[in-house]
Amino acid sequence: MSTKKQDWKIINTERSIDLKLFKAHFTHFQNPRNQKVERMIILEGGHSANVVAVTPEKNLLFVRQFRVGIQEETLELPGGIIDPGESADKAVRRELEEETGYQAREWVTLGKVASNPVFMDGYIHHFAALDITPTGTLRLDDGEAIVPEILSIADTKKMLKEGLFQHPHTISALVLFFSKLGDRFPDTGPLID
């Protein structure tokens, strides 16, 4: 049984619906397993970027905010949507400064993960920002109310292990951060034994 791209034929693509945060359209795919055509919803263009930002004292910078999806407050990494024509590198620097007022001396690319491969065509790009310094004031969008918050690496690992972060893109960024840069913080113990 094939799951390969070339075997899934696109039969038709419907007109896009504007949902403000993204556009949505139905594409009709023919399943190579049974030749049946299924109408699948796809949300277009939601590329985003977020950042594990580290202070000179080796603490991590989070943002506390109200999220309308779950109508609850969350603690997340800074980040946001990449503007049309903007690079992920540029977007993440802009978002860090807008949401927290911090800039960084060193940037590391951690990788990217599909935002949700089931129905979104976009990716979340993960970065680390090292040796951050406060340089300005927050410039929030009209729909944002964000409070920056500093956590120790030990507390971050504890929250991650207890499943307390409520944004999957914060979790995937932290896993890559500890995987790729964890050896810079040897005193904090393993994320997971």
Place this chain on the structure above:
Amino acid sequence: MSTKKQDWKIINTERSIDLKLFKAHFTHFQNPRNQKVERMIILEGGHSANVVAVTPEKNLLFVRQFRVGIQEETLELPGGIIDPGESADKAVRRELEEETGYQAREWVTLGKVASNPVFMDGYIHHFAALDITPTGTLRLDDGEAIVPEILSIADTKKMLKEGLFQHPHTISALVLFFSKLGDRFPDTGPLID
């Protein structure tokens, strides 16, 4: 500055749009920071469940499939959408059997994470299934073409650390699995030092 739920007033909720996989509606929220009213998109009702399923030989069960969102093949944990009125416990047992033909002798609840708190109201419920045995045949939906695949725990950790899993809900489930049940697999080394 407040990010609390009670301070974000709902001014209006528009009629839902049917997107098949979920319904979408715009809700108009008043931001307590600046009193401005923003029209926010919310995708309704997308609760889902997935499972880290462990064979008697202590290997893990994944599913390989084509995902229309990114139009690529992914390797993910088994799982799917919880039907209306169905419990997460029941849904995850059904999805495991439908997608892989396996049942389990022991189930452990790992926790839940918001699917995407920015614009989805649903949660992904994470489970572990221990001592799984093949008991039947796959019963796939018309839009699915799924191939089960067994990975060692060492290979799973390697893929996780290298950022190769392309579904955020697979990553969050594996983090909770290794955090809560990792001591049952002491020979495989830490997920992240």
